[in-house]
Amino acid sequence: MTGIDWGFILNQTLARSLDLNAAVYALAAVGLNVHFGYAGLLNFGQVGFVAVGAYGMGLAITLWQTGPFVAVLMGIGFAVVFALLLGIPTLRLRADYLAIVTIAAAEIVRLLARSTALRNVTRGAEGLNEFIGPFRELSPFNPSLLYGIGPFQYRGSQFFAIVIGWVVTLLTLLLVWQLMRSPWGRVVKAIREDEDAARALGKNAYWYKLQALILGGVIGGLAGMVLAIGNATIQPDFFVAPLTFFFWLVLILGGVGRVWSPVVGSIIFWALITFVRNLGRAMVNEGLIPTSIMDTSQVDQIQFWIVGVALALLMVFRPQGIFGSREEMALDAR
Amino acid sequence: MPAETATRADVLADVPHEPGAPKPDPIVVVDGMRKAFGGLIAVDVEHLEIQRGVITALIGPNGAGKTTFFNLLTGFDSPDTGHAVFDGQAIDGYRPYQLAGLGMVRTFQLTKSLTKLSVIENMKLGAKGQRGERFLPSLFTPLWRRQEEEIEERAMELLRRFQLDHMRDEYAGTLSGGQRKLLEMARALMVEPKLIMLDEPMAGVNPALTQSLLEHVKRLPAEEGATVVFVEHDMDVVRDISDWVVVMAEGKIIAEGPHSSIGQNQAVIDAYLGAHHDAPLDPEQEDEWLREDRLELGDVPPLREEP
Numbered sequence: 233m234t235g236i237d238w239g240f241i242l243n244q245t246l247a248r249s250l251d252l253n254a255a256v257y258a259l260a261a262v263g264l265n266v267h268f269g270y271a272g273l274l275n276f277g278q279v280g281f282v283a284v285g286a287y288g289m290g291l292a293i294t295l296w297q298t299g300p301f302v303a304v305l306m307g308i309g310f311a312v313v314f315a316l317l318l319g320i321p322t323l324r325l326r327a328d329y330l331a332i333v334t335i336a337a338a339e340i341v342r343l344l345a346r347s348t349a350l351r352n353v354t355r356g357a358e359g360l361n362e363f364i365g366p367f368r369e370l371s372p373f374n375p376s377l378l379y380g381i382g383p384f385q386y387r388g389s390q391f392f393a394i395v396i397g398w399v400v401t402l403l404t405l406l407l408v409w410q411l412m413r414s415p416w417g418r419v420v421k422a423i424r425e426d427e428d429a430a431r432a433l434g435k436n437a438y439w440y441k442l443q444a445l446i447l448g449g450v451i452g453g454l455a456g457m458v459l460a461i462g463n464a465t466i467q468p469d470f471f472v473a474p475l476t477f478f479f480w481l482v483l484i485l486g487g488v489g490r491v492w493s494p495v496v497g498s499i500i501f502w503a504l505i506t507f508v509r510n511l512g513r514a515m516v517n518e519g520l521i522p523t524s525i526m527d528t529s530q531v532d533q534i535q536f537w538i539v540g541v542a543l544a545l546l547m548v549f550r551p552q553g554i555f556g557s558r559e560e561m562a563l564d565a566r
Numbered sequence: 567m568p569a570e571t572a573t574r575a576d577v578l579a580d581v582p583h584e585p586g587a588p589k590p591d592p593i594v595v596v597d598g599m600r601k602a603f604g605g606l607i608a609v610d611v612e613h614l615e616i617q618r619g620v621i622t623a624l625i626g627p628n629g630a631g632k633t634t635f636f637n638l639l640t641g642f643d644s645p646d647t648g649h650a651v652f653d654g655q656a657i658d659g660y661r662p663y664q665l666a667g668l669g670m671v672r673t674f675q676l677t678k679s680l681t682k683l684s685v686i687e688n689m690k691l692g693a694k695g696q697r698g699e700r701f702l703p704s705l706f707t708p709l710w711r712r713q714e715e716e717i718e719e720r721a722m723e724l725l726r727r728f729q730l731d732h733m734r735d736e737y738a739g740t741l742s743g744g745q746r747k748l749l750e751m752a753r754a755l756m757v758e759p760k761l762i763m764l765d766e767p768m769a770g771v772n773p774a775l776t777q778s779l780l781e782h783v784k785r786l787p788a789e790e791g792a793t794v795v796f797v798e799h800d801m802d803v804v805r806d807i808s809d810w811v812v813v814m815a816e817g818k819i820i821a822e823g824p825h826s827s828i829g830q831n832q833a834v835i836d837a838y839l840g841a842h843h844d845a846p847l848d849p850e851q852e853d854e855w856l857r858e859d860r861l862e863l864g865d866v867p868p869l870r871e872e873p
């Protein structure tokens with residue numbers, strides 16, 4: 233028995249809180265924040281946008297041999313088309329129609345991507361891999377070296393994507409911040425609260441909702457591209473429905489409708505998950521938790537329970553999230 | 567102001583007091599407009615003209631179809647049949663935002679203040695043709711800052727007039743019911759409407775605020791150049807501010823005229839008091855009724871189920 237290595241756990245916790253996944257989740261949650269936090273759109277299929285963005289970029293290179301920048305534009309284009317497909321038929325209807333359609337559509341994307349019918353295009357469950365070449369060439373980092381400071385050390389092969397991920401995240405925050413202080417943001421927020429009031433004042437609510445759906449969807453698509461570049465692969469079974477709910481969790485943790493909340497939410501989410509997982513493993517290894525109760529592989533499942541409990545506690549004690557405004561929440565009750 | 571009222575009333579002096587009467591300069595003309603909900607015919611207006619530049623009251627028992635008629639005119643609901651012309655332009659099938667763009671703005675029976683926007687943001691939302699409301703220009707503040715300042719100035723002017731300027735940065739959700747009605751009306755004026763349609767603007771407003779609200783409505787034609795149509799149940803209010811009264815019952819226009827002509831109208835009495843009332847009321851009796859609040863029109867349930 234050497235005791236629990238708190239230094240290691242802390243190191244891991246810090247490192248994972250800024251890792252590739254944290255950036256990807258943050259970015260996807262920024263998109264959700266545009267949808268739900270500002271425009272009031274219920275998107276329960278954000279993972280669909282993430283998938284479509286990744287596949288758009290990947291297919292551009294594997295099918296049409298485009299360069300990396302054109303590929304990214306293709307990813308964006310795919311996300312736009314996906315938003316139009318989901319939005320045009322539903323955004324005139326009640327809010328719940330979009331919710332239902334997005335859940336289904338995200339799952340359809342995944343099933344299509346892994347289907348045998350599209351085997352020649354998407355390579356089924358195996359996924360796309362060859363797209364990574366052009367991005368490797370762009371990367372200034374040596375794949376076999378470690379980069380970073382202090383506990384934040386990342387392998388060169390992923391570091392490029394991590395940097396891109398956070399830079400893109402910050403750029404989208406800037407974009408969202410500017411939009412939401414502009415008259416455009418005012419209209420969108422008005423529509424979130426009362427669509428009819430906005431329409432009576434001459435605003436084309438449908439068109440604004442469509443714009444918001446496209447914007448948040450494209451940001452989700454960017455998350456997918458960052459993920460693909462970081463993992464050097466695009467596999468359909470990564471884009472499963474529960475991912476959308478982790479994006480929601482990240483958003484709610486940070487506080488819905490605040491510019492910075494997806495980033496803070498994602499960092500806390502990943503820190504929490506990593507901490508719980510590593511502490512759990514250490515405790516099992518040290519015999520503090522008998523293997524008759526739990527072994528190390530079960531720790532990985534337990535972590536989500538604990539995150540769930542943490543979220544429930546947050547909702548009890550700080551329902552507006554970390555950044556949210558209690559004042560604004562109180563107005564709902566009136 | 568009396569001079570203004572006099573000229574407004576004069577315009578309608580020669581208009582016959584009958585349903586569908588033609589007006590000298592109508593801003594709205596409605597023809598054969600019908601709307602049924604299942605078996606219930608909510609609106610069935612054969613012909614109606616609304617005179618420009620005056621205040622028209624739309625009255626009728628609860629369920630007469632006034633709100634539905636508003637919805638049909640403003641594009642929030644679509645009629646089964648019928649045509650409407652606004653300011654010389656056919657507006658059939660227009661959407662609410664397009665009609666607002668043409669200058670037809672409404673308020674709602676249940677106030678729709680945007681509670682999580684500040685009072686001033688509520689106001690600024692109303693302004694038309696904002697460059698910063700388009701996606702790409704919104705990204706570059708210099709493209710819309712100047713216009714935003716102008717809009718804010720106009721908004722503050724209106725807020726001062728409606729005595730809400732001290733609340734400018736408060737969430738609209740913190741306002742009282744009456745203040746919200748004021749805000750909603752002021753916000754509608756930000757659209758610079760040619761026609762403003764107020765659905766029960768005084769409902770739920772405490773008496774202290776009613777008077778100031780009434781004064782604002784009265785001044786709209788002169789100060790904003792707006793035509794006003796409003797739904798109201800209180801006959802005192804109708805008498806006080808309307809130049810013309812249109813009475814609806816069971817979806818139909820059953821009477822039109824200045825308020826003085828309405829009280830004696832047999833069809834109106836029937837609609838409010840039941841179909842087989844025989845003795846016509848003279849004006850004095852009518853006043854008596856009103857004073858006793860027996861003709862608080864809205865409180866009388868619809869009488870369509872009468873045998």
Ligand SMILES: Nc1ncnc2c1ncn2[C@@H]1O[C@H](COP(=O)(O)OP(=O)(O)O)[C@@H](O)[C@H]1O
Binds near residue numbers: 630631634635
């Ligand atoms: N969306 C609707 N669906 C079914 N019936 C409706 C609907 N809206 C209004 N009605 C009915 O139409 C009639 C007219 O209603 P409304 O226009 O609200 O009357 P008013 O505003 O004059 O009180 C009422 O009988 C009402 O119940």
Ligand SMILES: [Mg+2]
Binds near residue numbers: 632675
């Ligand atoms: Mg009504």
